[in-house]
Amino acid sequence: MSESRASEADKKEETLKCGLIMPISGSPNTGYTEGHWKNIKNILERAAIQAGFAPRLVSDSDPTAIIQKSIINNVYYDNIVVCDVSSKNPNVMFELGMRLAFDKPVVIVKDSDTNYTFDIGMIQHIAYPKSLAFHEIEKFIAELAVKIKSTYGDYQSSPEKHSFLRHFGEVEPQKLSSKNVDIKDFLNTMNSNIENVSNDIMRLRRQVHMLEKNNSMNNMNKEELERYYLRQQMNRRMTPPKNTNTDSEEVPF
Numbered sequence: 001m002s003e004s005r006a007s008e009a010d011k012k013e014e015t016l017k018c019g020l021i022m023p024i025s026g027s028p029n030t031g032y033t034e035g036h037w038k039n040i041k042n043i044l045e046r047a048a049i050q051a052g053f054a055p056r057l058v059s060d061s062d063p064t065a066i067i068q069k070s071i072i073n074n075v076y077y078d079n080i081v082v083c084d085v086s087s088k089n090p091n092v093m094f095e096l097g098m099r100l101a102f103d104k105p106v107v108i109v110k111d112s113d114t115n116y117t118f119d120i121g122m123i124q125h126i127a128y129p130k131s132l133a134f135h136e137i138e139k140f141i142a143e144l145a146v147k148i149k150s151t152y153g154d155y156q157s158s159p160e161k162h163s164f165l166r167h168f169g170e171v172e173p174q175k176l177s178s179k180n181v182d183i184k185d186f187l188n189t190m191n192s193n194i195e196n197v198s199n200d201i202m203r204l205r206r207q208v209h210m211l212e213k214n215n216s217m218n219n220m221n222k223e224e225l226e227r228y229y230l231r232q233q234m235n236r237r238m239t240p241p242k243n244t245n246t247d248s249e250e251v252p253f
Helices: 002-014 034-050 067-077 090-101 134-157 183-218 222-238
Strands: 017-021 054-057 080-084 106-111 125-128
Touching: 017 034, 017 067, 017 090, 034 054, 034 080, 034 134, 067 090, 080 090, 080 134, 090 106, 106 134, 125 134
Parallel strands: 017 054, 017 080, 080 106, 106 125
Antiparallel strands: none
């Protein structure tokens, strides 16, 4: 039993990841709905699975993780990335730029309504019909699955030959570095940051209170102001002074 569990764990660790960079929310200005992107996601996932990869959005992360950190790590570490540049979504183009800067293998797809972008025009794009016509989409899935496998295989055999950055001369691809942090130092830093934020919130609350108080006073007329100051003076007079002499006896009235 232990050997079979170990082999299953090894298989899970060896699973190749295919990151998906694509829009996920609809936009009425572009004519792309959220339902359209869900269909595209399913299509790309089918192609990745057919190619032998486990697909996931590069934005997928643990609920407790910082999403921006997860995106950068997934963009860097995923074995292959499929990027849909349809509609030229700014977030998609930014994440694609990071992948290319890391000089990692990527397959670009686009729909029939989207024009080529000048900066990435030299990279082959696989097109699909925006209408998502069944027979054409089936052909697209088969073509994309072959492209995913061949792109990853070519990169594994000769990374330099299939480098995007080589088109621009001698360019060193960016790499992510990691650093071990002591848990006590990390918690102390977090507590200090939380304390600073709490102090800032208290200071803002005091400022808001003063502004509200000043605003209410500015809205008073002359008669109301006189009554306000009269109440303040009466309160001060009615407040008994504090007895600072602890040795003196209490005087009865």
